[in-house]
Amino acid sequence: MFTDNVKGDAAGETRGRGRPAGRTEQGEATRKMLYKTAIELICSRGYEATTLRDVSERAGVSPGLLYKYFASKRAVVLHLYDELSVEYATRAGEMPEGKWRDRFMFALSASLGVLSPHRQTLAALVPVLVGDPHQGLFAPETAFSRERVQAVFHRAITEAADAPRVEVGAAWGRLLYLAHLAIIMWWLLDKSPRQRATVGLLALVKQVLPTSAMTLRLRRVRRIVLAADQLLQEALFKETES
Helix, strand or coil: CCCCCCCHHHHCCCCCCCCCCCCCHHHHHHHHHHHHHHHHHHHHHCCCCCCHHHHHHHHCCCHHHHHHHCCCHHHHHHHHHHHHHHHHHHHHCCCCCCCHHHHHHHHHHHHHHHHHHHHHHHHHCHHHHHHCCCCCCCCHHHHHHHHHHHHHHHHHHHCCCCCCCHHHHHHHHHHHHHHHHHHHHHHHHCCCHHHHHHHHHHHHHHHHHHHHHHHCCCHHHHHHHHHHHHHHHHHHHCCCCC
């Protein structure tokens, strides 16, 4: 679902190429049908092997009509990011009060819950998520989605009952957001039956968190967290976020 406040490619790149200025019930139905068709093709053929002409042929519409709603494959992918991040931010609003480790596990489980129905599609997009400079996890064009999700982890730490001091809490929230992304990638690549390896990993993470909470009270550990956060921002977020 394209939200009206999303700019650029997330809203079909621009309104150019004849995109309708307004929304109608019939237009929304057409857009949803085209989006569903595009996602199905990407899921079955892979991102690189799918073309917009393939989508228009499968949907039984002209390429011109398709371009009115999705000006490129990038627009389709950014639409998916937008849809999932909005759903996740909504679900994260139910985060319970308590210690940050419990709130982090809630945020992580909620993320997996939102993404689970789309696992096959996201697995097909792994090369894009990791390496594409325009559509990847840390690309400037995907900041709208990344910021929504990262804000959840920020709140999970900084608004917890045992929240660290402000600067440490913000840094720890970013690092746990990155850890969450690593777990998501593990899950997408997990070939074990019913993602059994991911279930085991989550159990290990849950066991480690209480110890992490205690060590975070140590001054030396807090300095390490702040230093790691600086490196993280320089490596992944530099010139992509304000």
